[in-house]
Amino acid sequence: MSEVHLELTNVGIEFPTPKGPFRVLEKVNLKIEQGEFISLIGHSGCGKSTVLNIVAGLYEATEGGVLLDGREVNEPGPERAVVFQNHSLLPWLTAYENVELAVDQVFKKSKTASEKKEWIEHNLKLVHMDHAMHKRPDEISGGMKQRVGIARALAMQPKIMLMDEPFGALDALTRAHLQDSLMEIQKDLNNTVIMITHDVDEAVLLSDRIVMMTNGPAASIGEILKVDLPQPRDRLALADDPTYNHYRSEVLRFLYEKQRKVNH
Amino acid sequence: MNPLKWSLVEPFYKLMIGEDRKGQLNSIIKMIGLPITGLLIFLFIWQGAASHIHTSLGQFPGPVKTYEQFISLQEEAEATALKQKKFYERQAKRNAQRIEKDPDFVPIIRDYTGPPTFFEQIGRSLVTVMSGFILASLIAIPIGIVIGLSSNAYAAVNPLIQIFKPVSPLAWLPLVTMVVSAVYVTDDPTFDKAFLNSMFTVLLCCLWPTIINTAAGVATVTQDLKNVSQVLRLSWWTHVRKIVLPCSIPMMFTGLRISLGIAWMVLIAAEMLAQNPGLGKFVWDEFQNGSSNSLGRIMVAVIMIGIVGFILDRGMLILQKAVSWDKSVTLR
Numbered sequence: 185m186s187e188v189h190l191e192l193t194n195v196g197i198e199f200p201t202p203k204g205p206f207r208v209l210e211k212v213n214l215k216i217e218q219g220e221f222i223s224l225i226g227h228s229g230c231g232k233s234t235v236l237n238i239v240a241g242l243y244e245a246t247e248g249g250v251l252l253d254g255r256e257v258n259e260p261g262p263e264r265a266v267v268f269q270n271h272s273l274l275p276w277l278t279a280y281e282n283v284e285l286a287v288d289q290v291f292k293k294s295k296t297a298s299e300k301k302e303w304i305e306h307n308l309k310l311v312h313m314d315h316a317m318h319k320r321p322d323e324i325s326g327g328m329k330q331r332v333g334i335a336r337a338l339a340m341q342p343k344i345m346l347m348d349e350p351f352g353a354l355d356a357l358t359r360a361h362l363q364d365s366l367m368e369i370q371k372d373l374n375n376t377v378i379m380i381t382h383d384v385d386e387a388v389l390l391s392d393r394i395v396m397m398t399n400g401p402a403a404s405i406g407e408i409l410k411v412d413l414p415q416p417r418d419r420l421a422l423a424d425d426p427t428y429n430h431y432r433s434e435v436l437r438f439l440y441e442k443q444r445k446v447n448h
Numbered sequence: 449m450n451p452l453k454w455s456l457v458e459p460f461y462k463l464m465i466g467e468d469r470k471g472q473l474n475s476i477i478k479m480i481g482l483p484i485t486g487l488l489i490f491l492f493i494w495q496g497a498a499s500h501i502h503t504s505l506g507q508f509p510g511p512v513k514t515y516e517q518f519i520s521l522q523e524e525a526e527a528t529a530l531k532q533k534k535f536y537e538r539q540a541k542r543n544a545q546r547i548e549k550d551p552d553f554v555p556i557i558r559d560y561t562g563p564p565t566f567f568e569q570i571g572r573s574l575v576t577v578m579s580g581f582i583l584a585s586l587i588a589i590p591i592g593i594v595i596g597l598s599s600n601a602y603a604a605v606n607p608l609i610q611i612f613k614p615v616s617p618l619a620w621l622p623l624v625t626m627v628v629s630a631v632y633v634t635d636d637p638t639f640d641k642a643f644l645n646s647m648f649t650v651l652l653c654c655l656w657p658t659i660i661n662t663a664a665g666v667a668t669v670t671q672d673l674k675n676v677s678q679v680l681r682l683s684w685w686t687h688v689r690k691i692v693l694p695c696s697i698p699m700m701f702t703g704l705r706i707s708l709g710i711a712w713m714v715l716i717a718a719e720m721l722a723q724n725p726g727l728g729k730f731v732w733d734e735f736q737n738g739s740s741n742s743l744g745r746i747m748v749a750v751i752m753i754g755i756v757g758f759i760l761d762r763g764m765l766i767l768q769k770a771v772s773w774d775k776s777v778t779l780r
Contacts, residue, residue, distance in 0.1 A: 240675075240679065241678075242675055242678060242679075259678075260675075260678040260679045260681065261679070261681055262679060262680055262681060264679070265679065266675065266676075266679050268672055268675065268676070270672060272672040272673060272675065272676050274673065274676070274690070274691065274694070275773065275774065276694040276773030276774070285680065285690060286680055289680045289681065289682060289686075290680075320773075322774075340680075
């Protein structure tokens, strides 16, 4: 068993509201190893995104803390790259320039101009966007935008990649394509990933472990499911696989029996 | 760009090749026929009303009289140009003769001193308004960005903006005049004091819309983009340059266009009072002159002021289109 890479210890957070502090998270404990793919699943509003934002450094935990390779996380940084839900590309820059902004920032001195160019093109190629790299976000489809968003995150060469419902806004076919791309990249680069999802199939297909969260307020981790399916995974072969379906129903049972959302 | 696709040309072209004849005729009527009809009706009313207004300087000028004055102003300008040419020729000849007699003589070239023509006055007005406007923009845009980024700075500056924004240029002018004559003391003035007075008055009046709109534009940067900037650890300057500026350009230009419009209006009043050569002074001088042609000439100036103001706004629109990244938005 390899060493702990990212560690969340007793993480809790409160937000001030006019009616007094509102507790979103309480006692979130999680240890993640290098190269692991973790999915966070739970009902909407349970605080999944808050967990991710704390790891990203965009929010500061009220109590507890996050350690990345033994160092405390207290501000955002490119070693914890974020793939945002709605891609968050700069609309006035082309795909290439969007990745370039990240590369220029992260490899300011360590890469020469030609190395940077090569690295940008390499990452766009990884997500199959090399054919449209000089197009602006409004000229490409939603799925392509999200590919560029992933390329931008990969190009930062992060220690950990944080994905906030990256495929949530895409249609089912595009989503499947992107999931396959992500699995392929994950196999090559062995990144550590935390991904938020609403999609049970996506969680089982992609993850090494699925972290299931209880309902808020004061949400915490309910159960952690280890997905012991051999890599690489093939969505067609797995569709009839009893183990796969077992994991699937485990997650569904957690979401719809144990944590049934009462107030919609 | 394909000239056949220009909105003024396209209907005629389509009409010629016989595509949707009725639709093209309708759009030609709407695009050219209706504005011309409007203009004709206006001229008709103008002529009718003018013939009933009698002033101490004679009858109020109708369109015909105004046009005559426009032609006469043009002729005067041509005559002046000829005089000026002759003046310089005489001067050059005289200097050449003196050098012939005395090789050590260093000639002094004297400028032509006749009064500026109507068209020169337009040029002077444009120089003054653009200097004031550009200087104001250079001050207003950075301030707008800073107060847009920091709510504390906004809270500190906003009351001042709200108080100074509605102040009339005529209230500023005496103060500006006194300050300029106290501060700007040189033996060899590069700038005319009257020019500085009008320019600073213009500047003070056209700062505010740019500041307010730039600040509002900066506020349109979404949390998502701020997060991207934070994750990338962009420096303050890179954040402003790469994210805030492009985001706020549409609103910034709205402000700049309002500012330039105000600047042009203020300028005419400032020139009248500061006696700075330009259209404002032209109007004032004609009013003081009080000849039977004066009202017609003022009318020419009024129309010219309108046309120049319109061209300035179109110029800003073209500039806005050139720098805006979102080409899908129709700007007008």
